[in-house]
Amino acid sequence: MPSEDSTKTAKLYRMMMPDHTCPYGLKSKHLLEKNGYEIEDHHLKTREETDAFMQEHDVSTTPQTFIGGERIGGYEELRIHFGLDKPKDEQSDTSYRPVIAIFSVAFLMALGLSWYAFETILTLQAFQWFIAISMCFLAVQKLQDIESFSTMFLNYDLLAKRWVPYGKVYPYGEAFAGIAMTASALLWLAAPVAIIIGGIGAVSVIKAVYVDKRELKCACVGGNSNVPLGFISLTENIMMLGMGIWMLFRIF
Structure with a gap:
């Protein structure tokens, strides 16, 4: 120096x-x-x-x-x-900052909504809102440049590799499911959507990262992100899958 x-x-x-x-x-x-x-x-x-x-x-x-x-x-x-x-x-060419920002703000928003609705932050609904809002935020990141997202998504998603348009359908499905779950509306449709995209996503990440041992960037926060594909990506998909199953259970 x-x-x-x-x-x-x-x-x-x-x-x-x-x-x-x-x-x-x-x-x-x-x-x-x-x-x-x-x-x-x-x-x-x-x-x-x-x-x-x-x-x-x-x-x-x-x-x-x-x-x-x-x-x-x-x-x-x-x-x-x-x-x-x-x-x-x-300097590392990877960063977790985008997902940390998204999940942190979504978590605080969920607590705020819970306080407004129930005058307490410790509610099951707060946890549901957290996942739903996180899905919405993540969808917005993808929709900003859907072409770039779909290209990066093709590197690892199993369904997108078989049916390329799925890469452009995915963000809309995630946004719809997140919005519907936030409002507790149309759950009969939103829950299966979350289960399908979350389930396929989880299997795709497990195969790419833990079976094939590939080092890839995650498209979860958009096609220009430096977030590594791995635990964070798997968590996002498991959250969607779990939320979809829970919402389906609530319906019946």
């Missing part, structure tokens, strides 16, 4: 044009201030000025930060410099 002078000053060069303020420049400035640096804030106010700066320092992007006379780099390099991120060659 480059040495820092005792006065803790940094030079920051960032784009600050009439029609464009670089967001990474603002983030770099905030990060430097947060770490106690006095900043010489140099604004690149025109495209020509920006191009001349990049040519002079042999860089292809801005912002650029200099500490102690040494160039640190852009915002990502600045985060590495302060120990907030690992060096790029040590």
